Structure formats: C-alpha cells, structure tokens
Amino acid sequence: MRLIIGLTAALSVAPAIAEVPSSFSSSKKILAKKVYQDADRITFYCGCDFKDQAIPDKPGRTRLAPVADSCGLQPRKNANRSARIEWEHVMPAWEFGHQLQCWQEGGRKGCRKDPVFKQMEADLYNLVPAVGELNGDRSNFRFGMIEGEPRVYGQCDFEVDFKARVAEPPEAVRGDIARTYFYMAERYDVRIGRKQRQLFEAWAAQDPVDETELLRARRIEAIQGHTNPFVEQAKGR
Numbered sequence: 001m002r003l004i005i006g007l008t009a010a011l012s013v014a015p016a017i018a019e020v021p022s023s024f025s026s027s028k029k030i031l032a033k034k035v036y037q038d039a040d041r042i043t044f045y046c047g048c049d050f051k052d053q054a055i056p057d058k059p060g061r062t063r064l065a066p067v068a069d070s071c072g073l074q075p076r077k078n079a080n081r082s083a084r085i086e087w088e089h090v091m092p093a094w095e096f097g098h099q100l101q102c103w104q105e106g107g108r109k110g111c112r113k114d115p116v117f118k119q120m121e122a123d124l125y126n127l128v129p130a131v132g133e134l135n136g137d138r139s140n141f142r143f144g145m146i147e148g149e150p151r152v153y154g155q156c157d158f159e160v161d162f163k164a165r166v167a168e169p170p171e172a173v174r175g176d177i178a179r180t181y182f183y184m185a186e187r188y189d190v191r192i193g194r195k196q197r198q199l200f201e202a203w204a205a206q207d208p209v210d211e212t213e214l215l216r217a218r219r220i221e222a223i224q225g226h227t228n229p230f231v232e233q234a235k236g237r
Contacts, residue, residue, distance in 0.1 A: 072155025175207025
C-alpha cells in the first residue's frame with residue numbers, strides 16, 4: 001500500500017470535462033489544475049509536498065516546486081533541477097516511441113507530428129509529478145531492483161544504477177507503476193519484455209490499489225473518458 005495518501009475522499013471526482021489533452025504540453029497544465037490540487041499535491045516517488053513558487057527575475061510567473069523539508073529531500077548533484085517539479089512519463093517516451101515507425105526514422109523529434117505518438121505522450125494515466133532531478137536521473141532506464149545502493153536524495157527512497165541503467169522506486173508506488181505499464185501496453189499495443197512483466201506482476205500483487213491511486217484514476221477518467229482497467233478491475237468496479 002502507498003504510505004502517503006495525497007488524494008483525499010473529501011475531494012469528489014468531477015463530472016466529465018471537455019478538456020481532453022491534445023499534447024504533452026496541454027497534459028501538464030491539466031494535471032496541475034484538475035488532477036493534483038491543494039492537499040493532493042504530493043510527488044510520486046519521494047512523497048514531497050509541492051506548491052506554486054515565484055520564479056526569480058520573472059515577475060508574476062510561478063512554477064511548481066517541491067517542499068524539501070516535507071520529505072527530507074536533498075539534491076544529489078543538480079540543485080536547480082531538484083528544486084522544481086517535472087511531469088514524468090512512468091513508461092518513458094523512448095519505450096513506447098521506439099516501437100513506432102516515426103521514432104525509427106527520426107527519434108522523438110520525428111514523432112512530434114505523429115498522432116499516435118502525440119496521444120501516447122499526452123496520456124494522463126502515464127504522467128506523474130516528480131522531483132526534477134529524479135526525472136532526469138531516471139532518464140529512460142527500466143525499473144528494477146538494485147542491491148546495496150545508498151540513498152543519495154536525502155530521505156527519498158529512490159535509487160538509480162547509472163551503469164546498469166536501472167531505477168528502483170519505493171515500495172509504496174511499485175504497484176502503481178505496474179498498473180500504468182499494463183495500461184500502456186494494452187491500450188497502445190506496447191510490448192513489455194517477459195522478465196519485466198513478471199516483475200510488474202509481482203509488484204502489482206505486493207502493492208494493491210489504494211484510495212489515492214483510485215481517486216487519481218477516476219479524475220483522469222472524467223477528463224479522458226476511459227478507465228485504466230487495471231486499477232478499476234483491482235477494486236472490483
């Protein structure tokens with residue numbers, strides 16, 4: 001189960017919203033306004049509160065920033081990136097994109113006008129708020145288990161083996177990650193390797209759906225108009 005309950009039952013799921021994201025850029029705005037609000041503003045991996053923060057030298061403009069003291073966060077190397085929130089693709093764009101012809105011909109840039117890639121890149125179910133440095137360090141590494149790695153982000157239980165290109169998330173969100181991967185694989189016909197699928201099946205069983213994950217999914221359903229069946233089926237809807 002997740003240890004930090006950000007989305008609260010007191011905040012009801014809104015009716016369908018005519019604001020289906022058409023791009024990654026629009027998705028980030030929708031997530032900040034419609035899915036993660038007030039007490040719901042908790043980062044995915046570290047469980048940090050985050051809030052709007054004024055941008056120095058840019059009067060009237062703000063950005064989302066983690067509250068480091070709320071979670072014991074410390075930067076590993078990049079303090080500037082650690083001080084902002086970024087919207088991370090749980091299944092990286094490389095992983096779902098490289099299976100498309102547009103990516104094979106021109107990489108991510110080559111897929112910018114591809115309608116299938118744009119839909120996948122903008123899918124709210126696959127996007128979570130992350131501390132910027134963690135998003136950068138995770139890159140497009142696969143998720144897995146890392147033995148004996150020290151914590152380098154303060155109290156945040158997130159580990160990266162840069163040589164092996166593996167990231168290990170905290171136990172509290174491993175099931176969320178698994179169900180996101182299963183969703184992306186089914187909806188967009190993305191292939192997941194056998195060993196990776198076995199790992200995710202174990203994670204999904206060890207970390208079942210809780211109210212935080214369920215409420216987030218239902219808010220996204222109200223926006224996008226369809227469920228993540230791997231969340232809903234686990235709750236018996």
